[in-house]
Amino acid sequence: MSEPVISWMYPQPFVQQWQIDETHIDHYQHVNNVAYLSQLESLAWAHSNALGLQFADYQSLNRGMVIKRHELNYHLPTHLGDTLACATWIVFCDFKLTLKRQFQFICPKRNKPVFDAITTFVCVSLDTGAPKRMPSRFTEIYGGACVFPQATTR
Template structure:
């Protein structure tokens, strides 16, 4: 089954989706998924989506540019547990084709048909060798700009 064909309550159309199987490495002392595990999954999902758009870290290196995190907004709605499987989605909801883009994330537990986690991450384009903000190269604006679903985010 194609993950995008799932009839789940996504916040936007056309999500990029991966499945996440919760194992014991994700569990904390409260016996649910640790906050850091969600953050790690955000990073993996964002990279998988960028790779699917045709951008790989080797491209970042050859262009001397990277999209680095400026801000995370994380919302934990319901706990998840050992053995759960989550469907994790991301969308690019803003790309100014200059310096910044925003990704939205939503993780759904299909057993409950509920969102257990969502987030918005703001990225800034920087020079890899100096860390200073730098304009996005054409490859970034083409890939990320085309993928952007143009959702207005509250300021």
């Protein structure tokens, strides 16, 4: 039997598998909200690393992308033993301070989306925490990875 074809919300997702274990389960016996947030962070870092940006780059440039806002949508519960296909895309970059990252988690055995989110990030100076313009390395990599180039502004 072949694997189901996943219908992602956008083309060319960065995807990782997430195996749900006991540490992710809450008292309702489904995946805890905090576990989803943790997975968002892990997936975003994995995508940034795959694009060529490591935390060492953030440190050497004295810049970081910090979360300003999360919008989270829970569609279906997930449970112990489930494996989720977790995808992310950069969907907006203003080439100055802000970028947005979209997430979608699908349960392949049900072939249904169980969760999606959009996170807005702001570029800051690591030593002061104050908003600072993105360095060219960020705009080249994050702006270049945006799935909707027309959604970016320079």
